[in-house]
Amino acid sequence: DVVMTQSPLSLPVTLGQPASISCRSSLSLVYSDGNTYLSWFQQRPGQSPRRLIYNVSNRDSGVPDRFSGTGSGTDFTLSISRVEAEDVGVYYCMQATHWPFSFGQGTKLEIK
């Protein structure tokens, strides 16, 4: 099974400062159709997961442009250019290239 490893697991950030989360997979996430099925989800306290980024770098509709995704192969990053109070929550990467699909452990972002 593909193991997704996120770091850090806890991320205290000052408002207005940048933040980044790393996600590494134990296998390349390039699928046979040429796509890389790596997504990022945000889960605010008490809410369901919300997809932010799909296929490494495509931002979902309504997601602020301060969120961006980069990476390839086995190494991926979610970046937030300037953290706002509403960004507090847990962030998960997810691979959907190899079954069983899998999530990272989650990174808890909090305001310092």
Add this chain to the structure above:
Amino acid sequence: EVQVLESGGDLVQPGGSLRLSCAASGFTFNNYAMSWVRQAPGKGLEWVSLISGTGGNTYYADSLKGRFTISRDNSKNTLYLQMNSLRAEDTAIYYCSRGGRLNDYWGQGTLVTVSS
């Protein structure tokens, strides 16, 4: 507007059974694979199962094989998860999401508690 709404969560005794439902609206249901993902209290997200748009292909997490069955009724725009031989470790919020690989819309979840 795309919506998925889970129901059926309950308190059940170990060894018991439960069927979860997910009612979908706002999109052509049979054009999309559908998934179940769960989250134990205070823990991360875990894939449970996936079914293709026609229902002809199903996938399960290895730890669940033989106990859970995913199905769908495209005439009712509804996804199901039949859960048998439930264990304490199955206690979680169960989410339904649209899609297999892309999971763009999620429901609010339904809580399953397995306890005597």
